[in-house]
Amino acid sequence: MFSVNNLHAYYGQSHILRGVEFSVGPGEIVSLLGRNGVGRSTTCKAIMGLVKHKGSIKFKGEEVGRDKPHIIARKGIGYVPEDRSIFPTLTVQQNLELGMKSVKKPGKWTLDDVYRQFPRLQERCNVCGGHLSGGEQQMLTICRSLMGDPDFIMIDEPTEGLAPQMVETMGELIARIAKSGISVLLVEQKLTIALAISHRMYVMGHGQIVFEGTPGEFEKNQTVRKEWLEV
Amino acid sequence: MSEFIIFSLLNTLIYGLLLFMLSSGLTLIFGLMNVLNFAHASFYMLGAYFAYQVSLKVGFIPALFLAPLGVAVVGMLVERYGLRRVHAHGHVAELLFTFGLFFLLDELVVLIWGRNPVDYQIPAFLDFPLFTLFNSDFSAYRGFMLVVSIAMFISMYLVINRTRIGLIIQASLTHAEMVNVLGHNVPSVFMYVFGAGAGLAGLAGVIGGNYLVTEPGMAQALGPIVFVVIVVGGMGSLTGAFVSSLLLAGLQTFAVGMEFSLADLFMKFGVNVQSDGIIGDILRIQIANTRAMLPFLFMIIMLIFRPKGLLGVREE
Numbered sequence: 001m002f003s004v005n006n007l008h009a010y011y012g013q014s015h016i017l018r019g020v021e022f023s024v025g026p027g028e029i030v031s032l033l034g035r036n037g038v039g040r041s042t043t044c045k046a047i048m049g050l051v052k053h054k055g056s057i058k059f060k061g062e063e064v065g066r067d068k069p070h071i072i073a074r075k076g077i078g079y080v081p082e083d084r085s086i087f088p089t090l091t092v093q094q095n096l097e098l099g100m101k102s103v104k105k106p107g108k109w110t111l112d113d114v115y116r117q118f119p120r121l122q123e124r125c126n127v128c129g130g131h132l133s134g135g136e137q138q139m140l141t142i143c144r145s146l147m148g149d150p151d152f153i154m155i156d157e158p159t160e161g162l163a164p165q166m167v168e169t170m171g172e173l174i175a176r177i178a179k180s181g182i183s184v185l186l187v188e189q190k191l192t193i194a195l196a197i198s199h200r201m202y203v204m205g206h207g208q209i210v211f212e213g214t215p216g217e218f219e220k221n222q223t224v225r226k227e228w229l230e231v
Numbered sequence: 232m233s234e235f236i237i238f239s240l241l242n243t244l245i246y247g248l249l250l251f252m253l254s255s256g257l258t259l260i261f262g263l264m265n266v267l268n269f270a271h272a273s274f275y276m277l278g279a280y281f282a283y284q285v286s287l288k289v290g291f292i293p294a295l296f297l298a299p300l301g302v303a304v305v306g307m308l309v310e311r312y313g314l315r316r317v318h319a320h321g322h323v324a325e326l327l328f329t330f331g332l333f334f335l336l337d338e339l340v341v342l343i344w345g346r347n348p349v350d351y352q353i354p355a356f357l358d359f360p361l362f363t364l365f366n367s368d369f370s371a372y373r374g375f376m377l378v379v380s381i382a383m384f385i386s387m388y389l390v391i392n393r394t395r396i397g398l399i400i401q402a403s404l405t406h407a408e409m410v411n412v413l414g415h416n417v418p419s420v421f422m423y424v425f426g427a428g429a430g431l432a433g434l435a436g437v438i439g440g441n442y443l444v445t446e447p448g449m450a451q452a453l454g455p456i457v458f459v460v461i462v463v464g465g466m467g468s469l470t471g472a473f474v475s476s477l478l479l480a481g482l483q484t485f486a487v488g489m490e491f492s493l494a495d496l497f498m499k500f501g502v503n504v505q506s507d508g509i510i511g512d513i514l515r516i517q518i519a520n521t522r523a524m525l526p527f528l529f530m531i532i533m534l535i536f537r538p539k540g541l542l543g544v545r546e547e
Contacts (some may be wrong), residue, residue, distance in 0.1 A: 069412050
């Protein structure tokens with residue numbers, strides 16, 4: 001479905017990604033974990049074509065590493081950035097409408113679907129994005145990407161700064177997305193929801209993958225946890 | 232007195248909308264691409280020269296549409312083959328690029344049309360007094376400028392607020408990268424906005440060039456004030472540019488008629504300024520004589536006390 005091979009990325013002189021390799025299967029939730037600054041977000045950005053990179057990025061059997069960001073998105077890769085990037089001056093509804101790639105060819109997810117599943121967003125549909133709470137913004141940014149009908153979605157730190165109850169809701173939402181057939185790359189610093197909902201997990205350190213396995217295997221491996229995750 | 236006020240208000244509206252036509256593109260381009268386009272007023276000059284050339288062949292009305300279109304195409308080419316490449320090397324390179332472009336276009340105009348003003352005239356069918364108020368004529372051409380400006384303002388409002396491309400532009404003003412990864416071709420949106428901004432400046436040149444003078448110095452004459460408009464209004468804010476265009480036009484228009492000094496004003500309130508020193512001299516300067524410097528004074532004060540401008544969102 002989706003795979004990255006020998007991915008390298010640079011910011012100026014510094015070599016951020018040093019040969020990252022991982023894959024995500026259809027309908028699978030895969031977590032990419034690691035401390036701050038190990039290159040998790042850069043991996044997402046490189047996949048979206050937002051930072052210069054070398055290596056191979058394959059999606060549905062096709063190399064997409066050299067495509068422009070909007071082409072990559074149109075091929076079916078969705079990206080929810082860490083900072084959520086809600087359009088603050090636009091209403092909730094306008095934010096969602098911008099998720100659609102074209103008005104003529106609506107995707108599987110319509111405004112009605114989103115509103116049915118998230119009544120909270122419907123209640124606030126005419127409120128400016130900038131006035132939403134953190135949880136609402138996170139919901140909105142994920143739904144906005146879903147409106148673009150992705151087959152694979154990368155969600156960067158969806159539980160950051162959320163109340164415990166909201167974290168749980170977010171976990172349920174991501175599980176539901178995967179059940180609908182969309183592959184998910186869950187990028188997290190903490191283990192909050194990753195252990196509960198992931199099918200497989202990768203841990204990153206110093207711009208490389210240092211662990212790969214199931215949540216069960218991860219739990220048995222205390223060294224990885226100590227060395228690469230705990231602060 | 233009421234004659235002065237009514238005519239000043241009308242002139243403020245005409246001049247203000249003309250300034251908005253120029254500054255709206257500049258502020259949008261800055262908001263979207265973070266490029267401060269030094270050559271923006273050159274598009275205004277090109278508009279006037281194109282209109283002069285086209286109207287010689289096919290008349291003024293076709294020129295009104297063709298000249299801005301031609302300038303828009305020039306603008307798009309500049310963005311696509313110039314700025315987009317320079318962009319990779321940072322803002323200083325971009326600024327220098329537009330700086331160079333400004334002088335290049337200036338010299339190009341001199342090369343083609345010469346150093347003297349060209350004979351770009353108000354069309355005969357608009358060259359009559361529309362109405363006479365208190366013995367002063369209001370020319371039909373000024374009425375025409377007003378109509379074109381208002382039509383431009385309404386269309387722009389509708390495009391920005393009622394269309395999907397307008398929505399994409401608004402979203403890109405704050406999060407261009409996000410709009411891009413949602414599958415919208417942001418680089419081409421930039422190109423069209425740059426073209427449209429240039430075209431609007433061109434339109435201002437078409438209707439302003441024959442009302443004022445069409446000469447190589449016209450970009451230099453209007454360029455600085457357009458910068459003042461977008462700084463005062465708040466860089467990147469269209470509403471801000473609109474408010475500040477009218478504000479600065481009013482400031483300049485009304486100042487022309489104020490043939491008194493601050494000292495005279497204080498006298499009215501019973502304060503007699505007797506200082507002979509430099510302060511006395513400053514207070515005795517006629518306000519009308521400060522017309523040209525008022526906008527810049529305003530901008531400098533704005534930058535010191537409210538750097539983000541009237542309606543700007545950036546905190547810098």
